[in-house]
Amino acid sequence: MTVLTDTLSANNAAYASSFTKGHLALPPAKKYLVLTCMDARIDPAAALGIDLGDAHVIRNAGASAVDGLRSVIISEQLLGTNEILLIKHTGCGMLTFTNDDAHALVQKNLEADSTGIDFLTFSNLNQAVENDVKFLKDSKFVPESVNISGWIYEVETGKIVNVVPA
Amino acid sequence: MTVLTDTLSANNAAYASSFTKGHLALPPAKKYLVLTCMDARIDPAAALGIDLGDAHVIRNAGASAVDGLRSVIISEQLLGTNEILLIKHTGCGMLTFTNDDAHALVQKNLEADSTGIDFLTFSNLNQAVENDVKFLKDSKFVPESVNISGWIYEVETGKIVNVVPA
Numbered sequence: 001m002t003v004l005t006d007t008l009s010a011n012n013a014a015y016a017s018s019f020t021k022g023h024l025a026l027p028p029a030k031k032y033l034v035l036t037c038m039d040a041r042i043d044p045a046a047a048l049g050i051d052l053g054d055a056h057v058i059r060n061a062g063a064s065a066v067d068g069l070r071s072v073i074i075s076e077q078l079l080g081t082n083e084i085l086l087i088k089h090t091g092c093g094m095l096t097f098t099n100d101d102a103h104a105l106v107q108k109n110l111e112a113d114s115t116g117i118d119f120l121t122f123s124n125l126n127q128a129v130e131n132d133v134k135f136l137k138d139s140k141f142v143p144e145s146v147n148i149s150g151w152i153y154e155v156e157t158g159k160i161v162n163v164v165p166a
Numbered sequence: 167m168t169v170l171t172d173t174l175s176a177n178n179a180a181y182a183s184s185f186t187k188g189h190l191a192l193p194p195a196k197k198y199l200v201l202t203c204m205d206a207r208i209d210p211a212a213a214l215g216i217d218l219g220d221a222h223v224i225r226n227a228g229a230s231a232v233d234g235l236r237s238v239i240i241s242e243q244l245l246g247t248n249e250i251l252l253i254k255h256t257g258c259g260m261l262t263f264t265n266d267d268a269h270a271l272v273q274k275n276l277e278a279d280s281t282g283i284d285f286l287t288f289s290n291l292n293q294a295v296e297n298d299v300k301f302l303k304d305s306k307f308v309p310e311s312v313n314i315s316g317w318i319y320e321v322e323t324g325k326i327v328n329v330v331p332a
Contacts, residue, residue: 002332004198004249005315011215012326014237026259028206032170034181038237040194043211049177052212055230059225061237070283071204071227077271079259083170093192093245105243112306117236127303140278149171157201158185160178166168 005089020152024053032056032083033075037063039089041155045073048085056081063087064120065132073141084136087160088129089153094121125152129163167301188220198222198249200242205255207321214251214326228260229253231298241305248312250302253295253326254295255319260287280310291318297327 001009033056034044044050044057056075058068065072065086075081097105099119106114122128132148138140150164167175199222200210210223223242224234231238231252238322241247263271265285270282288294299316302308315331 001328002249002313002315004196004315005251005328005332007329008214008216008251009326012213012324015213015215016324022322022324024207024321026205026207026257027260030170033204035193038199038224038241039192040219040221040223041190041192043216043218045176045209045211046218047181048174049181050174050209052209053206055206057206057225058204058227059223060234068226070233070285070323073272073280073283074227074259074268074285075204077275078268083168085171085174091192093240096192097244102240102244106307109243110307110309114239114307117239119236119240127271141272141276141280143276144287147168147209149168155190158178158182158187158188160175162167162171162175166171 021052021155028055030054031081031086033058033081034087035063035065035068035072036087037061037089037092039092042089042153043091046152047153047158056128062092062120062122065135067120069139069141072136076146078088078144084148085148085151086129086132086148087151087153089155090125092125095123095125097121126163133164187218193245194221194247196220197247198251199224199238199247200253201229201231201234201238201253202253203227203255203258205258208255208319213319213324228258228286228288231301233286235305235307238302239289241306242312250312250314250316252295252298252314253317254291255321256291257321258291261289261291263287292329299330
């Protein structure tokens with residue numbers, strides 16, 4: 001174990017000692033999913049008031065719908081969700097480098113060729129939200145009955161701002 | 167807007183009204199990342215005591231390291247994380263169907279061919295944790311200096327159990 005895992009294990013023991021939600025069902029009770037970024041400054045449950053058991057939460061670098069598609073399909077086809085909130089955010093790391101930058105950095109640091117990986121960076125935040133919502137709406141794997149909206153979370157204020165209406 | 171987005175927007179307005187963490191830096195303060203499942207019964211921040219700004223959180227169906235690799239590389243190469251906790255969980259949906267089941271369901275429901283997508287299901291939970299930790303440790307894109315551990319979160323108790331030590 002490390003100092004970190006010791007600390008997190010102790011935190012978890014405190015959480016488990018007062019845990020009362022062991023009875024929840026597998027499918028999300030409120031049938032929605034949130035697809036957002038892995039960014040450390042986002043706590044989706046707190047920021048949106050998601051109760052335990054209510055919603056799937058998919059997170060990856062940049063809140064990429066392309067990257068999240070496998071999970072989205074499982075969520076709506078296997079586990080019954082019918083509403084998707086796609087939430088990117090201000091100050092996203094994906095705005096700060098390009099795909100080529102990442103490939104070059106990996107080559108320099110690790111002497112490894114990552115050119116087969118699309119890091120899915122973007123240069124315009126609002127446009128990226130619109131593009132990803134469109135990607136999901138156009139996907140043959142997402143039925144029209146699934147309601148999809150696009151949002152930006154402001155890491156400076158804690159607020160969400162709607163970009164593509166539900 | 168929908169009933170759901172109205173509710174979540176109201177929840178978020180309450181969150182933002184007392185928000186005091188607008189100054190946090192982009193890189194995770196405690197330089198670690200948690201890779202876990204999108205399951206609705208998991209609240210990683212609460213269950214592990216992750217403070218806002220401390221850690222990246224990657225979530226996808228089944229806590230797949232294969233699916234999460236792009237985000238992992240960005241986290242450790244671009245944003246300085248050096249410790250990974252991979253956390254799968256009891257009662258995971260990915261234990262309840264096979265890749266073929268998912269392809270057949272998508273064909274039946276959506277008349278769409280998803281056989282090009284590997285849904286990354288698994289049949290043995292402990293083995294899946296071990297496999298995914300090994301996948302990351304063996305990856306040429308994850309340097310040996312990154313500490314990786316494997317865990318199972320029990321949705322029945324709220325506890326995490328160590329499977330692969332850090």
